[in-house]
Amino acid sequence: SLQPKDSQDFDEWIAGVRKKRQEILEKRLAKRQRRQDMAKRRTxxxxxxxxxxxxxxKKEKRDDDFGMRDEDWDVYKVINREGGDSDSxxxxERLLELEDVLRQHDPEFEGAGANVPLIPGETHQLHVALERLRSPELIFQPICTEQIIVEDAIVDVEME
Structure with a gap:
């Protein structure tokens, strides 16, 4: 659970969340290692x-019942060179949820990207997007809310 229970000790709950996060990270590391091992021929x-x-x-084709059971399809996960599966x-998502919980409740948590130095020039930027507007339509027959707002701004500027 991502919220501490009333009867549960807070430190115990945080330790459980940390453990779940660590298990996911270890599972990812094992998958990555397996992919690297698959790439090498002699492993x-x-x-x-x-x-x-x-x-x-080699299996006999006469009584081929492959695919009748769901477990049959797991063989493709095993032989897949990429080693990835649909669970990734x-x-x-689960890892991000756990890290968000830890950021909110654990002052000692330094998650992924926490140690990245912030560059003020990059973090204090305003991203502006421009769209092509038809100015006569904007002023005389606004169609949508954004255009009405622009028209109101123009009228306010003209009034001053």
């Missing part, structure tokens, strides 16, 4: 992948 992971592929090719987006 045990690459040999295991080749063994599974060869077993899939869900994992990322």
């Amino acid at each position: 045990a992971a690459a040999q295991e992948r080749m063994r599974i592929i060869s077993q899939l090719a 987006e869900l994992e990322q």
Whole structure:
């Protein structure tokens, strides 16, 4: 749970949130390491992948019931060179939620990007977007709210 329970000790709750975050980070690191191992031909992971592929090719075609069970499709996660799976987006969202909770409640938390030095010239910028406007339409027949606001501003400037 992302909120402390009334009966639960706050320090204990924070430790639990930290532990969940650390588990996700370790899982990601293990996936990354597995991808690197798969890239190398002589590693045990690459040999295991080749063994599974060869077993899939050897199976009898007569009584082929592959895909009848959901577990059958997990083999593709195992032999996938990228090592990624559909859980990675869900994992990322969960990690961001946990880091937000830690930022709010844990003064000692230094999450991802916390140690990045801030450059004032980059952090204090105003991003302006320009859109092509038809000025006669703006002044005489405004269509949408933004154009009405522009027209009101022009009228106010003219009145002064």
